[in-house]
Amino acid sequence: MSAMIPSSSPAIETRALRKVFGDKVAVGDLTLSVERGEVFGFLGPNGAGKTTSVKMLLNLVFPTSGEAYLLGGSLNDPLVRSRVGFLPEHFRFHDWLKGTEFLALHAELYKMSGQQARRRIADLLDLVSLTPHAGKKLREYSKGMLQRIGLAQALLNQPDLVILDEPTSGLDPVGRRLVRDVIRELRRDGTTVFLNSHLLSEVEITCDRVAFIKHGQVIRVSPLQSLVEGELSVEVRARNLRPEVVQGLSRWSRSVRLDGEHIALTLEGEADLPQVNRYLVEQGVDVFALRPERISLEDLFIQIVGTDGGL
Amino acid sequence: MSTLTIARLSFREASRRKILLAALLLGLLFLAVYGLGFHFIMREVEKEIGSMRVLELNQIRNFLLMAGMYVVNFLTAMMIVLTSVDTLSGEISSGTIHTLVAKPIRRWEIVLGKWLGFAIMVSLYLLLMGGGVMGLIYLRSGYSAPHPLSALALIWLNALVLLSVSLMGGAYLSTLANGVLVFGLYGVAFIGGWIEQIGSFFPNPSASQIAINLGIITSLMMPSEALWKRAAHELQSPLVTALGVSPFTTNAYPSGVMILYAILFMLLAFALAVRRFGNRDL
Numbered sequence: 001m002s003a004m005i006p007s008s009s010p011a012i013e014t015r016a017l018r019k020v021f022g023d024k025v026a027v028g029d030l031t032l033s034v035e036r037g038e039v040f041g042f043l044g045p046n047g048a049g050k051t052t053s054v055k056m057l058l059n060l061v062f063p064t065s066g067e068a069y070l071l072g073g074s075l076n077d078p079l080v081r082s083r084v085g086f087l088p089e090h091f092r093f094h095d096w097l098k099g100t101e102f103l104a105l106h107a108e109l110y111k112m113s114g115q116q117a118r119r120r121i122a123d124l125l126d127l128v129s130l131t132p133h134a135g136k137k138l139r140e141y142s143k144g145m146l147q148r149i150g151l152a153q154a155l156l157n158q159p160d161l162v163i164l165d166e167p168t169s170g171l172d173p174v175g176r177r178l179v180r181d182v183i184r185e186l187r188r189d190g191t192t193v194f195l196n197s198h199l200l201s202e203v204e205i206t207c208d209r210v211a212f213i214k215h216g217q218v219i220r221v222s223p224l225q226s227l228v229e230g231e232l233s234v235e236v237r238a239r240n241l242r243p244e245v246v247q248g249l250s251r252w253s254r255s256v257r258l259d260g261e262h263i264a265l266t267l268e269g270e271a272d273l274p275q276v277n278r279y280l281v282e283q284g285v286d287v288f289a290l291r292p293e294r295i296s297l298e299d300l301f302i303q304i305v306g307t308d309g310g311l
Numbered sequence: 312m313s314t315l316t317i318a319r320l321s322f323r324e325a326s327r328r329k330i331l332l333a334a335l336l337l338g339l340l341f342l343a344v345y346g347l348g349f350h351f352i353m354r355e356v357e358k359e360i361g362s363m364r365v366l367e368l369n370q371i372r373n374f375l376l377m378a379g380m381y382v383v384n385f386l387t388a389m390m391i392v393l394t395s396v397d398t399l400s401g402e403i404s405s406g407t408i409h410t411l412v413a414k415p416i417r418r419w420e421i422v423l424g425k426w427l428g429f430a431i432m433v434s435l436y437l438l439l440m441g442g443g444v445m446g447l448i449y450l451r452s453g454y455s456a457p458h459p460l461s462a463l464a465l466i467w468l469n470a471l472v473l474l475s476v477s478l479m480g481g482a483y484l485s486t487l488a489n490g491v492l493v494f495g496l497y498g499v500a501f502i503g504g505w506i507e508q509i510g511s512f513f514p515n516p517s518a519s520q521i522a523i524n525l526g527i528i529t530s531l532m533m534p535s536e537a538l539w540k541r542a543a544h545e546l547q548s549p550l551v552t553a554l555g556v557s558p559f560t561t562n563a564y565p566s567g568v569m570i571l572y573a574i575l576f577m578l579l580a581f582a583l584a585v586r587r588f589g590n591r592d593l
Contacts, residue, residue, distance in 0.1 A: 021592075058413045061592040078415035086413040092406040094320070096327040108316045109414035153410060 009072025011036050011161045011192035012057060017066035019052050019216075026052040027216035030066070034209075036160075039183060039193040041207035041224070043200070045305055049216035050196050051089055054165050057194075058086055071160055082110060085154035089165040089196075091146050095139040099130055099149055102138055103156065110157040117156075124152035127182065143170035151182065161192045168202055180206055204297040212304045220304055224297075232270060233299070236263040237289040238280060245283045252276055261288075266295070313416040317424025318431070321398065325432055330394060334436055341386070342443040345379050350451055366550070372454040373548040379444035380546060384466045384539050386440060388497065391433045391470045392477050396490050398425050399481030399588060408593055418589045426478060426581065433470045441466060458545040465542035465570070469535050472573055473497070475580035476533070482587035496533040503529025504536030530565070534573040537565040 012034035019027040027049040034040045044050050055061035057068060059075040073080035093102060100121060107117035125131045128148040138146060147170045154162055164183075168176045176199075183206045186193050197203055203210060204224065211221045239261055246263060249256045252272045253265040267273065273292055280287050325331050356371055399422070402408040411421060441463050449455050456462065473493065480489035503526045510522020530537040544564035 055409075055593070058409075060409055060412055062590065078417060081413060082415035084413070086410065088406060088409040088413075090406045093410060094324070094407055096324060105316070105320065106410065106414065109313055109411065109416055111313075111415065150410075 008036075009069070010034060011038075012040075012068075012070055012194060013072075014057075014068040015066055017053070017056055017068055018064050019049070019056060019061060020064045025216060027056070027063075029217050030056075030213070032211060032218055032221070034192060034194060036192055037187070037190045038208045039187050039195065039206055041203040041210035042194065042196040042213065043198070043203060043210055043301060043305075044213035046198070048213050048305075050213060051165060052216075053213070054089075054163060054194075054196050057163060058084070082157060083160045085157060085159035085162040087147075087150045087154040087162075087164045087167055089169075091150040091170070093138055093146065093150065093153075095141075096137060098137050099125065099134040099141075102149060103152060106153050107156050112157065120156060120158075121152075124155055127155075128152045128178065144172055144175045147171055148175060148178065151179065155182075155186075159191065161194065162186060163194045163196075165196045166198070167195065168197065168199055176202065200297040200301055210297075212301070214305050231295045231300070232267045232273075233293050233295050234265050234267055234273070234276070235289070235291045235293065236265070236276075236280070236287065237261055238263065239286045239288070241285055242283070245280070245285060248279065248283070249276065267292075313414075314420045314424040314427065317411075317416075317421050318428035321425050321428030322432060325394060325428075331432070334390060335439070338386075338436065338440050338443070341382070341440070342447065345382075345444060346447040346451070349375055349379075349448060353452060368452075369454055369548060370551060372448060372452055373456065373546075373551060376445065376448050376454075376456055377543060377546055379448075380441065380462065380466075380542070381539075383437070383440045383444055384469065384542065387433060387437050387466060387470050388473055388535065390436055391429060391474045392490075392493050392497070394432065395425070395429045395474055395477045396481065396493060397486045398429070399478060399584075400484060400486040400489055401481075403593055404485065412593060419585045422478060422482070422581075422585045422588050426474060426584075429474050430471060433474065434467065437463065437467055437470065456546040457548060462542040462545040465538050465545065468570070468573055468577070469538040469542075472534060472538070472577045472580070475577045475584065479580040479584040479587070482584045482591065497535055500529050500533040500536040503532075504540060530569065531572070534569065534576055537569050538573055541565045541570065 010033045012032060014030050014032045017027060017030040017032075018025075030049075030053055042050055042053070052061060056063050057070060057075065059081070068075055070080050071083055075081075094105070097105065103121045103124065104117060107121065112120065122131075125134050128151055130145060130149055130152070133141065133145060138149065141149065147167065151164070151167060154164065168179050171179065180202070183193055183195070187208075193206075195203065195207060207224050209221065209223050211218050213219065241258065241261065241263070246256060246258050249263070249265055252267055252275065255264075255266055257264045265276075267276070270292065273290070277287065277290055352375065353368075353372070356368065360367055362368070399408075402411075408421075412418060445456065445459050476496065477489060477493045480492045483489075484492060506522050507526020510519050510526070513519040513522065541564055
């Protein structure tokens with residue numbers, strides 16, 4: 001079946017996607033391209049339109065204007081959806097079904113044959129560590145178990161594209177690691193993963209590229225490595241600091257903050273570190289410590305999106 | 312066939328939530344009470360007027376059959392509305408619909424699948440209840456109504472009309488608003504039907520005409536009472552019809568055009584359900 005969809009086209013492509021509910025603009029102008037095989041993080045504050053965007057990609061919500069394609073095909077096309085897996089945000093399922101029955105139902109909707117489905121379900125239950133609970137009704141599952149069975153549901157058809165909406169929000173640390181491992185495995189198999197998450201540490205660990213969105217608009221798309229590797233925050237502890245020396249640091253850094261004998265500054269890259277050190281020593285400053293720290297994605301998020309939460 | 316998957320899902324849900332079991336047990340209880348009642352009433356009547364006066368006995372049997380079928384019609388209508396009123400709106404508000412719609416399935420297949428699942432359920436229920444009432448009477452006294460199958464078919468059509476309206480309401484409204492809509496329409500049709508019935512006995516022809524028109528208008532808004540009246544007409548013995556003395560029917564029964572209207576009404580409601588569910592945000 002996947003042979004009918006050209007595999008060279010991007011996994012996700014949207015052009016000026018817009019959604020308005022009444023007089024509220026949920027998504028303003030979403031233009032995005034996610035390549036095949038990448039793990040793509042979709043970041044933004046609450047209310048930025050992330051879930052509405054995801055729902056538009058899955059044809060759950062119809063855009064007011066703009067275009068979107070999954071795997072090069074129309075969102076309307078069941079053939080396209082047969083190559084996509086989806087874990088919705090609130091993972092509400094038919095809770096009167098048993099674990100196995102739930103997966104069997106969705107396998108049936110993916111039009112998998114009985115035998116094929118049985119084998120795949122057994123594998124997936126194993127993958128998400130739910131084999132001992134397969135005979136229990138979903139009603140008796142904990143939040144984390146529901147999320148894991150939901151993840152298994154999203155992988156039934158061995159999809160080319162998996163869309164995960166907050167896949168770790170209900171999970172304990174063990175569950176989170178499990179999801180991370182699953183995502184890694186998917187990447188290894190060449191599956192595209194679209195990850196909508198506000199848990200930045202998750203994104204930091206798993207994603208190749210991230211998009212920051214605010215007010216329903218993509219404000220920056222960047223490879224995660226260059227984002228985090230590029231900027232560096234440095235903490236200096238020193239005495240004999242004269243104000244003009246501190247001012248001189250602005251040659252390397254846009255933000256320099258002095259607090260007693262501590263200076264906090266951000267550098268463009270590691271290469272600047274020895275120069276800063278040499279400069280301070282030459283100016284007669286006694287340097288006790290010079291600690292470079294990678295900027296966390298969280299800091300970056302706040303830098304890019306701002307602290308107003310986008311609301 | 313995704314439609315059949317969804318139909319089976321509705322069926323399984325009713326079964327898991329003990330709806331089928333409750334309906335079966337209470338249905339059997341109803342039939343037991345009805346059968347006993349029928350037996351004791353006929354025993355007293357036969358003592359009173361003798362078991363040889365078949366014509367009169369048959370009138371009483373027919374009256375009791377109509378009473379039983381009246382309740383069956385009502386219970387069938389309640390059953391179909393109560394089971395289906397929540398099925399679209401409930402899945403939309405809880406979010407369980409999201410994983411379904413994201414699958415390679417068309418939205419109309421979900422609506423059709425649900426319709427089919429509930430239609431099969433209510434068909435079985437009606438066979439049990441209607442078949443039970445008429446079967447018990449036949450077993451006890453050898454009496455059968457004039458056109459039992461046409462009557463069952465009309466009660467069945469009534470249930471399918473209500474099912475389609477309740478799915479339509481579920482695609483547009485919340486569960487509670489949908490319940491208010493369907494039962495509200497049912498109530499309007501019910502009272503309109505009785506006004507028409509009582510009005511047909513008015514000596515003043517113009518007052519009578521107003522009452523009849525009122526009945527027709529309410530039947531156009533919701534043809535459920537008209538379908539029952541036609542079903543009752545199919546069940547009623549010709550003698551009672553000639554005498555015109557029954558709380559269940561009048562001489563003026565709905566025509567074939569009304570049946571056709573009810574079918575079109577059902578199709579329109581279903582089409583609106585498909586259209587609305589197909590283009591709404593979930």
